Amino acid sequence: MALTSPAKAEHSYSHLIDTLEDGRFKFFNPQKLNDPRYDQLPLSIRVLLEAAIRNCDGFYTKEEDIQNILDWQQQQNKAEVPFSPARVLLQDFTGIPAMVDLAAMRDAVAKHGMDPSLVNPKCPTDLIVDHSLQIDYSKWCVSLKNQEMELVRNKERLQFFKWCSKAFKNVNVVPPDVGAVHQVNLEYLSRVIQVSDGFIYPDSVVGTDSHTTMINGLGILGWGVGGIESEAVMLGQPVSLTLPQVVGCKLVGSINPLTTSIDVVLGITKHLRQAGIAGKFVEFFGPGVCQLSAPDRTTIANMCPEYNATVSFFPVDQVTLKTDFHSKVKLKLFLNWQVIEINLSSMVPYVSGPKRPQDRVAVSSMKEDFQSCLDEKVGFKGFHISKEKQDIRVPFLHCGQEYQLVHGSVVIAAVISCTNNCNPSVMLTAGLLAKKAVEAGLVVKPYIRTSLAPGSGMVTHYLNTSGVLPYFSQLGFEVIGYGCATCVGNTAPLREAVVDAIKQGDLVACGVLSGNRHFEGRLCDCVRANYLASPPLVVAYALAGTVGIDFEKEPLGVTSEGKEVYLCDIWPSREEVQQTEEDTVISSIFKDLRGRMEKGNTFWNNVDCPDSVVFPWDHKSTYIRSPSFFSKLVTAPQSIENAHVLLFLGDKVTTDHISPAGSIARVSAAAKYLQSKRLTPREFNSYGARRGNDAVMTRGTFASIKLQNRFIGKPGPKTLHIPSGQTLDVFEAAERYQRDSIPLIILAGKDYGSGNSRDWVAKGPYLLGVRAVIAESFEKLHKNQLVGMGIMPLQFLPDQNADSLELSGKERFTITLPDSLSPRQQLAVKTSQGKSFFVTALFDTDMDIIFFRHGGHLRYVARTFL
CATH class of the missing domain: 3.40.1060.10 (Aconitase, Domain 2)
Structure with a gap:
């Protein structure tokens, strides 16, 4: 490990080492501090304390850090402390850029005459290949076809992952078709207690996925971080947190x-x-x-x-x-x-939506709430559909039969178990509901894009053993494969007739999924209303075909004999679910998962990869490219002189707006690049799958069709190139500014950067030439990512914003950096129109400032090898 080994005698807290009664293992016992403050600590803080004691090396973790944690009652929300997790968890969307960066770092170290094999993760790292699955086939085909397409489409990426598993020490790659990252983390990777070098200590983890927090349900401390932070942890640096x-x-x-x-x-x-x-x-x-x-x-x-x-x-x-x-x-x-x-x-029972996970709606009020969403002005809940257009019905043909779509019609219904933590009770409830629905004679309309995405093979195992899987299939919920699909934007396109009907009637069509991400346009760009729901409610709404239903008063459907069937008629009892769970969810099925992980699959086992210390980059590859982050390892940040504003944004700009994860639009800057490489739209794949290619991802930055740029006045990935007055793709405008050596900043409102922890939300703006973001407030995780890439997160002072300061965004901005920075220091901003105001530089710790001065985490780590 990079940090001091706990077995060494010089360890500052070696006097706390204790031995279990059986003598097999040692551990650091904080109770031997005999400090009364320890008994007052919450259990989660005790985990931080133990990790700090065990990893105290006098540099990253100091004795004063241990004292600050012990003094938690007075130091909470004040002191900055380090946390060295036991392991790092990566999914492939965020894992591939991390590993590409490490491969590029090996190149940089080799160019400076050092041994590239020195560049390895110091912290054990698990990388799960799970996010590249796309739903090309559903209903009439089995999941194997989706898996086959996934493996063929992503061959270059898989070759690189396999190289990583062999070239880097401390890297474990879980092959595709095993399970989703958070599911595998829960079922296989988590230990509760870790064992290393004869010592035991609490398991803990940071991961590049927002679902990492699931692990806290097992008493394992862990949370999601950005890819940039995770790379720093992999290379031996602790996470810094208040x-x-x-x-x-x-x-x-x-x-x-x-x-x-x-x-x-x-x-x-x-x-x-x-x-x-x-x-x-x-x-x-x-x-x-x-x-x-x-x-x-x-x-x-x-x-x-x-x-x-x-x-x-x-x-x-x-x-x-x-x-x-x-x-x-x-x-x-x-x-x-x-x-x-x-x-x-x-x-x-609740659902959540239609645009944000915090907007909870009681199922009993769903019909009424959706109606109010149609009435309300466009916003987080409203769509502002005029009264005369609310009753419109649009007929269309599907497989020779006529159907009708209305506002509230369900066109996507996805049962996803990964977000439900492979929760057997809710998955079995959904399966038993499907069984009872089929037995009652109910069907799901065939035009609805239904899918069943188990988080791992374990879920399929118990659904099959319990006998409910065939009933899922009969309703159209076929197992489409193992990995993130619908909730990450990988849903196959809707039927053309359905899309045409939605556009013809300007309908607010709906998606219902058992995930936890459903921002507008994420599932499909023509599906405006998306609701999070439990798996059984996903099945129920698919059967109903609409969210505009009162389950207590209206039937789910009518059988061929004319009998009305209500939800209460087919909802399984709690006792029935519990009995089924006891009969089918047994510990032996975990052995099946372990076997599949260790054995892999035929395609993965046959993937060839280079046998080299440094990666032999293929310049023709459109998936894997060496990024330019390490081209300048000695340039310190300087004051920003006469910067232009690249984007003038409002509130609630999410990471989906900054760096989309879904499909690549045919008219986007990324599409133009891929077409120049002679790829057809069928070969574009998704932004998530191409995160190892900085040329694609830079062009995909701010490429969301839902981006609200105040320079433009309507949604879209466009901005104003201020010197010329032209409206351009964001990438094209940034490219012009960089050709003219003009630095860039972004103006934004509240909660800038909320959402997923993907690293390209900071890497992309950096490569576009963005030097600072001035916002009313930041999502903390994204703020840390900006610091990690050497971009300044600057916050307007309280009660100030772009409007109160009467900023048009068309001014040029100068931000002066002092010779020495201190945490939370105020900096002066001057505009070309003669206005001046102050902002707070959101560097929370001295380490933040050190990273920023070195140009971010990655360049700081690269310099440590030199």
């Missing part, structure tokens, strides 16, 4: 029989979002916790990014481990902590 406040969440009451863990999590999401807990740790306790299974807990922990908490932590107990190990762990009283009490009895 010592968090901890909110105690007391669960009381009993869960309603019709309420699933998805309903519980949406309810908790609303409560905690209203409580204002951004950046805090949430620690669950109370009598309601024991009612929650381990899958229930991980499902709840999964959504914590949606209410802006860092983690939602369920301490290890007997439910987690099914043994008495660690059962003596006791939750301390929450003393003077902030405590939020949530009554589980108040939870009823």
